[in-house]
Structures are given as C-alpha cells and as structure tokens.
Amino acid sequence: MTDVSRWSLLSAVCLTxxxxxxxxxxxxxxxxxxxxxxxxxxxxxxxxxxxxxxxxKMLDHANLTPRDFVMDLGSGDGRMIIAAAxxxxxxxxxxxxxxxxxxxxxxxxxxGVADKAAFVQGDMYEADVSKATLLALFLLPxxxxxxxxxxxxxxxxxxxxxxxxxxxxWTPDDSQTLEGDCDSWCTSHLLIVPAKVQGQWRxxxxxxxxxxxxxxxxxxxxxxxxxxxEPVKGxxxxxxxxxxxxxxxxxxxxxxxxxxxxxxxxxxxxKIVATRVE
Numbered sequence: 001m002t003d004v005s006r007w008s009l010l011s012a013v014c015l016t017x018x019x020x021x022x023x024x025x026x027x028x029x030x031x032x033x034x035x036x037x038x039x040x041x042x043x044x045x046x047x048x049x050x051x052x053x054x055x056x057k058m059l060d061h062a063n064l065t066p067r068d069f070v071m072d073l074g075s076g077d078g079r080m081i082i083a084a085a086x087x088x089x090x091x092x093x094x095x096x097x098x099x100x101x102x103x104x105x106x107x108x109x110x111x112g113v114a115d116k117a118a119f120v121q122g123d124m125y126e127a128d129v130s131k132a133t134l135l136a137l138f139l140l141p142x143x144x145x146x147x148x149x150x151x152x153x154x155x156x157x158x159x160x161x162x163x164x165x166x167x168x169x170w171t172p173d174d175s176q177t178l179e180g181d182c183d184s185w186c187t188s189h190l191l192i193v194p195a196k197v198q199g200q201w202r203x204x205x206x207x208x209x210x211x212x213x214x215x216x217x218x219x220x221x222x223x224x225x226x227x228x229x230e231p232v233k234g235x236x237x238x239x240x241x242x243x244x245x246x247x248x249x250x251x252x253x254x255x256x257x258x259x260x261x262x263x264x265x266x267x268x269x270x271k272i273v274a275t276r277v278e
Contacts (some may be wrong), residue, residue, distance in 0.1 A: 034099040036077055043096040043123070047076050050138045050163050054082045054185065057178045060190040062134050062161040064089055071132040073124035073139065073147070078104025078117065080136045085113035089134075093119045094127040129154065138163035138185070151212075156195035156254065157238035161188060172212045173237060194236035195254035198278040208232060208245070208274060221245045 035048055039192040050058070058080075064070070066088030068131055070082045075093025077100060085108070095101050101121045109157040124143075128148055129135060137160065139145070144167050151160060164185045172189035198212040203221075210232065212214045217234035234243040239254045242264065250272065252261020257276040263269040 004034075008236060012046070018062040031061045031085070034103055036100060036103065038186075045074060045140060045143060047078065047100075048138070050078055051182070052079065052083070052184070053180070053182065054163060054178055054188070055080055058136055058161045058188045059084060061176050061190050062136065062159050064134060069131055069265050070134045070136055071127070071129055072136050074137070074143075075119060076100055077103060078107055078119055078142045080138075081119070082108050082111050082113055084136070085116035086111065088116075090116045091118070093117070094122050094124050095119060096121065096123060122137045123152065128199060128233075133158060135160045137161070139165060141165050141168060151191075151193060154193045156193055156236075158193040160193065161165075161175065161190070165190065168190070173215065183245070192236075192238045197236065197241065197254055197259070201274040202274070203272060203274045207277065210234070210235075217241070217243070230249075 007093070010030060042097035064084060064087055068084070068091075070081060070084040070087040070089050072091070072093045075081060075095045078093050080148060081091040081093040081104070093104055095104065098121045101119045104117075104119040104278060105114070108119070109113045111117075116166060130153075132154065135151075135158070139162070141148075144162070144165065146168050148167055150168070162172075163223040164187050166189045170191070173192050174190040176188045177192075178186040178188070192215070194212070194215040196212070197210050199210060201208045201210065205225070206220060206221055206223040208221050210217050215236040217232070217236065219232040219234075220229045221232050222229045232243055232245050235252070241252050241254055241259060241261070243250045243252070243261075249264040250261050251264045252259045252274075261274075261276040
C-alpha cells in the first residue's frame with residue numbers, strides 16, 4: 001500500500017470516529033439508565049426509600065381497597081403507588097426529580113400496572129390532593145407540618161398513612177410496628193381526617209360550644225334551663241364523633257351543619273340532632 005493510500009485510510013477512520021459513525025466490528029454503547037442512590041438530594045428532602053415490606057404494611061394498615069385513589073407526595077421510584085396498583089387501586093405519585101418520575105413510569109410499565117399507576121413531576125406542596133382517599137407518605141416532620149393545612153381540607157374520613165414520622169402535635173389514630181428484621185423506619189401511623197365541628201351547636205335542651213384541635217374536641221354545654229354549664233370532651237374519627245357531656249357519653253355522625261346521635265350504650269335511646277348555630 002502506498003503512503004498516500006495509508007494516509008487516506010487513516011483519515012477516513014478518524015473521520016468516522018469524530019462524526020460518530022460506527023467503525024466496522026463496533027456497536028454503539030448502550031445509553032446510560034438513571035439509577036437512584038439512597039441519600040441523593042431532592043428539592044428539600046433526601047431520597048430514602050420505604051422498604052417493600054413496609055410498603056405492604058402501610059397499605060394493610062390503611063385497609064387499602066380497589067376503590068381507593070392513592071397519592072404519594074415525594075413518590076421517588078414509585079414503589080408505593082405501584083404496590084397499591086397491584087392491589088387494584090388507582091394512584092398518582094408526585095415527584096420533583098424528573099429522572100425519578102421517568103424511572104417510576106418504567107417500573108409501572110414493567111409491573112403491568114401503568115394503567116393504574118401514574119406519576120407526575122411537580123412540587124408536593126402545590127399538588128392537588130383533593131381526590132385522594134388515601135395519602136401514603138414518607139416525609140420528615142417539617143415537610144408534613146407545611147402540608148397540614150392541605151390535609152385538614154380533605155374530606156372527613158380521608159386516610160393518611162405515614163412511615164415513622166408525623167406532625168408532632170397531631171396524635172395518630174393508630175400506630176403499628178413492622179415486626180421481623182426491620183431495623184429502622186418500621187412504624188406505620190394512621191390518621192383519619194376529622195370533620196370540622198368547632199363552633200356552637202344547638203340541641204333541644206341547650207347549646208354546645210366546641211373547640212377543636214385535629215380530632216380532639218373540648219367545650220361546654222349550657223342548658224336552656226339556666227343551670228350550670230357542663231364540660232364537654234370528645235373525639236372525632238372522620239365524620240364519626242363521640243362526646244361526653246358531664247357524665248353521659250354520646251355517639252353521632254357529623255353531616256355538614258348537623259350532628260345526629262344518641263346516648264351510647266342505651267338501646268332505644270332517642271335520637272338527638274345538633275344543628276350548627278350560624
């Protein structure tokens with residue numbers, strides 16, 4: 001081969017390498033696939049995934065059904081929503097990191113539940129959670145505290161299940177611990193969004209004034225007869241309410257501006273209707 005020919009061949013090889021055309025016998029390298037790393041930073045949290053055993057524990061604790069619409073704020077790789085979809089529920093994960101969103105979509109597709117498990121890129125503090133019947137969360141207390149106003153606007157009876165952390169002054173309705181080999185982040189907290197009952201309620205024989213802190217209720221009963229006021233203590237579980245007036249306990253159901261109930265443990269007790277005083 002002449003020097004000119006050798007130079008022409010070398011030039012051609014170099015040109016193909018520069019423009020990216022495969023050289024004979026070579027194949028293009030596979031495109032890199034995003035792989036999340038535990039502890040990687042997010043917008044204002046780091047990513048630490050809920051273990052699969054804990055995911056199942058939380059869904060069991062919340063009594064998930066196929067009728068539920070589940071939302072996960074800070075959904076990461078999508079495992080919570082995918083697990084819920086495998087049980088027949090529909091759900092949406094909201095995740096700030098777009099690469100995590102795409103990973104979750106791929107994993108939902110691979111699991112055969114892409115028709116039930118959706119993922120969107122967005123800020124969890126701005127997400128519309130109004131359609132959720134269940135929120136499944138693994139966030140830090142300071143994240144959760146920012147979301148409390150959104151939680152309290154959800155319909156009464158909406159469930160929230162949280163991995164380990166919760167709002168410091170909001171006592172869970174129930175807590176369960178994952179048994180076995182779980183070393184950390186092993187507690188599931190269940191919250192039932194309470195109805196709003198703060199204010200004055202007229203009953204046939206007086207007025208009940210209530211203050212409310214999450215699901216806990218305090219107040220006074222003032223009889224129309226002019227007798228002394230009696231203390232009121234109560235608790236809500238969704239739209240269900242129990243009230244102790246003096247020494248008598250009542251059970252009822254909140255329905256907007258009315259509460260219907262009766263004395264607890266007394267068969268045939270007359271129904272009592274309380275009406276909110278505007």
